[in-house]
Amino acid sequence: MPLAEAIQEAQKRGKDLVEVAPQASPVVCKFLDFGKYKYRQEKREKKKQKVQKLKEMRFTSQIEEHDFETKVRHIRRFLEHDDKVKVTVIFRGREIVHMDRGRELLARLVKQTEGIGKVDQSPKVLGRSLQMVIVPTGIKENEHGKKEKEPQGTRQAL
Known part of the structure; x- marks a missing residue:
């Protein structure tokens, strides 16, 4: 799907077009709420950290x-x-x-x-x-x- 068409579709749905896998060929994008996506990603990163006392x-x-x-x-x-x-x-x-x-x-x-x-x-x-x-x-x-x-x-x- 062309980029311009994907952006229009995202606006219709009330979502954001989020690039999920930039290294893939072709690049993978999804229709998501960007705020939720960012929150989940930060939560996942925080889980991976080792807390050193x-x-x-x-x-x-x-x-x-x-x-x-x-x-x-x-x-x-x-x-x-x-x-x-x-x-x-x-x-x-x-x-x-x-x-x-x-x-x-x-x-x-x-x-x-x-x-x-x-x-x-x-x-x-x-x-x-x-x-x-x-x-x-x-x-x-x-x-x-x-x-x-x-x-x-x-x-x-x-």
């Missing part, structure tokens, strides 16, 4: 080894679920003098999350705390223990 894990500079390991396990779980993790080391009282202990703690944490997370925001001093952000890398381990790169865009929002 920011989780926070707080440490003190005097944390014991077992407590540290427990918190590292939680951080690894957050990263495996594709969530960002904000790690905060809090200094109380005179602990602020030993800022190097906090930096060592964060360095150990980065080393233990090396396979599944990477540092997005390097450690910064904010008041009486030291903060950094770790993001997931997208590399997953399969059931045989081998590491695989996860294809982009395969995960969907839950």
